[in-house]
Amino acid sequence: MTVFHLRAAGVSLVLDTRGTAASVLHWGPDLGDFDPAAGDLAPAVPPSSIDVPLRLSLLPSLFEGWTGRPAMESGHFRLSEAHCSDNTAEIRSSSPDATREVSTRLELSSSGVLRVRHRLTNRGDDEFVLPNLDVLLPIPAEASELLDFTGLWSHERSPQRAPLRHGIWSRESRHGRPGHDDPFLMVAGEPGFGFRTGRVWAVHLAWSGDKRVWAERSALGYSVLGAGVLLAPGEVRLAPGESYETPWLVAVFSDAGLDGLSDRLHPWIRATSALKRPRPVVLNTWEAVYFDHDLAVLTDLADAAAEVGVERFVLDDGWFTGRRDDKRALGDWFVDDTVWPDGLHPLISRVHERGMEFGLWVEPEMISPGSRLAREHPDWILGGGSGPTWRWQRVLDLTKAYDHLLERLTALLTEYPIAFLKWDHNRDLLTPGAADRQTRALYRLLAALKTAFPHVEIESCASGGARIDLGILPLVDRFWTSDTNDPLDRQSIQRWTGILIPPEYLGGHLGDGVAHVTGRTSALGFRLATALFGSAGIEWNLTEASPAEKADIAAWIAEHKRLRPLLHSGRVVRADSPDPAHLLHGVVAQDRSHAVYALVALGTPAAALPPPIRFPGLDPDRSYTVRPIGVPPRTMQDAPPPWLAAGSITLPGRVLTELGLPAPLLTPEQALLLELS
Structure with missing residues (x-):
């Protein structure tokens, strides 16, 4: 075996495969042109330790002397094969009895973004219950200050900082989605690092289900950042020959602070998940009318939206059978003929006549206990309907309801010229052992719809900003950043979310003068300036706006359209x-x-x-x-x-x-x- 040196955009990754396990010798600043195999860079052997140098492998475990959190509980693997080409390394390791095999893939992009994931295959004759499978990367000792995030509904991505001491700082999510308190990014850096200064190392797990992300400083001398899917006991069982692939760990180094992370992540995201056209200015009806769906009212609202320059009109919750409030009807995805006797066609025709696209709100992953679907298929309710409801709803088991949901959504998208789905997810799962399969079924459903209807854009909304991650990003075109349109809250939420996600993906709406979530009153100029930079929109009953306000809004939309090529392609x-x-x-x-x-x-x-x-x-x-x-x-x-x-x-x-x-x-x-x- 040999030593691999991957280099791109001022970043080096040095991978040593000369021993019994592959080890990352360096991940960070570019080391220039040198032969990393010229000398042995193994550490010293301290007293009261194992009698060989301790190397932190890609799959560290007790068997090699690592007493920190292992990559897999009770796992032990030896290197069997290694290849590297075009800044991509493939490492294969096997258990001593050859019943388990792990393939590790490392990719360093042209912008310096590192991705790592494992694929474990059961080569034995018996079923294998996977306890966990995580990715760990070493960071240097000077990365001694941590930044990660917490939050609440309408207050997502709230930063918190602390020193990295001996031990583990671990963030675990058991929501079945990332959650409002999602750690989002785990950043370790030189003390005092800021947006423009300091060397920082960061990881993000590209996954929309349960997870754990951590930083650990061991008394043995190593510090690491790690992440993986948080599996319940027995959640993943592999029959002989079956495999389990982890989500990508996305890892980024910057020598120019947090903005340096964005300078790598944003171009990489734009290259790999490129949006097809400029982001339309949206009007969403939620805070304008809530459940009060009336064709005349909505027609007037559509006319007002068109007059100020809106490009996409989105009908939010309340359009389907029996849905008069948030306590009923989820799962019955048929247009309510008592409210819409001619279907949605009259409204959509009016929207199209005024030069706008039409979008529709859905929440396919959820079900109301009293819905027709729940009566016909009670076995489709995740966890059998045990535990409390949340927003008066339960979760639909996507592995059981997959065909039904695909058929219903296909029927809607076939009957109506819908250009956009606002895809919501308004509660935690609260069902142990379901998050992994539920998340993978969601990805499969979104991919199927994208294949069948490539012109339909999808927004990831999860009671606001509770599902914003790089796992779902390739399958969606927009994130609803938060349920609050209060510009004071939005300034912080957008600032921190934008470290990872480019602004063109982040929905930001002009709300009412009195914010519906906080009750705070704010000036129109402040609201307009806050909503300008992202995927801009309006969530306000424009029929109640004054002529002067409408004039300012129309000027703002024109300014946004003029600046949109810059705002959605430049450096943040x-x-x-x-x-x-x-x-x-x-x-x-x-x-x-x-x-x-x-x-x-x-x-x-x-x-x-x-x-x-x-x-x-x-x-x-x-x-x-x-x-x-x-x-x-x-x-x-x-x-x-x-x-x-x-x-x-x-x-x-x-x-x-x-x-x-x-x-x-x-x-x-x-x-x-x-x-x-």
Whole structure:
């Protein structure tokens, strides 16, 4: 065997296959041109330890002296074969009795994103119950500070930081979906790392079911990041010859802070899960009418949407048989002929006449206990209907109801010219041992619909943002980022979600002046600026908006469409602010010729004069003209900065990045949009 050196975009992965197990010697900064097999880089042998150097293998276990969390409980494997070509390594290992075989695949993309997964095959004569199968990667000792995420409904991706001490920091999800408290990314970095500074290592499990993600620092000298599917006892049983493949562990190194992670992840996602066309501006009917479905009301709403420039009209929950509130009818996916005597055709015709696409809300994975489907197929209810309901509903076993759901959805998409499905998932499974098969059945169902209806786009919604991950991303075209449209909450949610997911996938809607989730009142300009950057939309009854508000909304949509090529292809940048009351984020064109930034005041600043606006990501050797766009924010100042009063200023990029521009004195919950060209 030999040593493999994979290199791309400033990242090196060194894989040593010369021993009895394959070991990662290095994952991080590019090591340049060198022969990694020129010398033996095995560590010393300390006292009171095993009598050979401890190497952290791809499948570490007690049998090789690793007393940390193993890749597989009671698993022991020896290297049998290794190959590497085109920055892809294939490693095969077998148990000593040859009854278990693990194939490990490592891929380093052109943007420096590393993917790793295992495939275990039962080569024995008896059934094998898989306890777990996880992926671990080493990180250096200087990666001693952790960042991961927690959250609640409507408050997803809330960051939390802590030092990495001896022991394990482990995050486990038992929701049957990632959940509102999804750890999302596990990031380890140099102490004090920020958006623009510090070396960081991060992992994400591309999986939409139960999982565990952890960081561990061992007294033996190694630190690791690891992740895997969280399996219940007996959940996965392999007959002779059967295999189990883990989800991909997506691993990213950056020497330029958290924005450096995005600089690798976003181009990789855009290349591998490319959207086919610009993201349409959406109007969703949920917070506009809720369950009050009436053709005349919705026709007026569609007319109002078209007048301001909306491109896609989405009819949310309440259209199917008996669905007058959230306590009934899930599973009965037929258009309610008492509310819609002519079906959805009259509304869809009106939507199309006004130049918009039509979208529809569905929640196929769920079932109401009193629905016709539940009466006809009680055995299709996951777990037999035990335990409490959640939002008055239960979970449909997709392995049993798969054919029925495919038939019903196919019938809807065949009868009606539907361009978009908002696919919801409003509760945890709360059924042990079901998450793995349920998740794999979901992926299979989505893939079948995508194959049959390639023109239909799908949005992943899970009571808001409880299922946003790279496992489901290849099968969907949009994520509903959170159920809150409150712009103050959305600023944080979008900021942190956007580290992993490019903005064009993240739905962000203009809501009512009084946020329906929080009750907080916010200015129209702040709401518009917050919803500008992602997959933009509206969730507000526009028939109740004033003529002035409609004019501002129409101007905002026109501005979004003008900027959309930049917003949905450029580099996302976020400044590290010395004052947490002020945020700066933006998008810079790949050639750095054009940029849009938002200066956001979340609260009261720490000083009478806030820090200058320093623009990250610009070309230091070009000059840029800076001008405000959008609805002017509210300020509290006797005089604005002269450059802003003049309407524009032109300065070198180096000056704008290092010195910056004096900031206006924004009042709390206001945003200033700036375009640079």
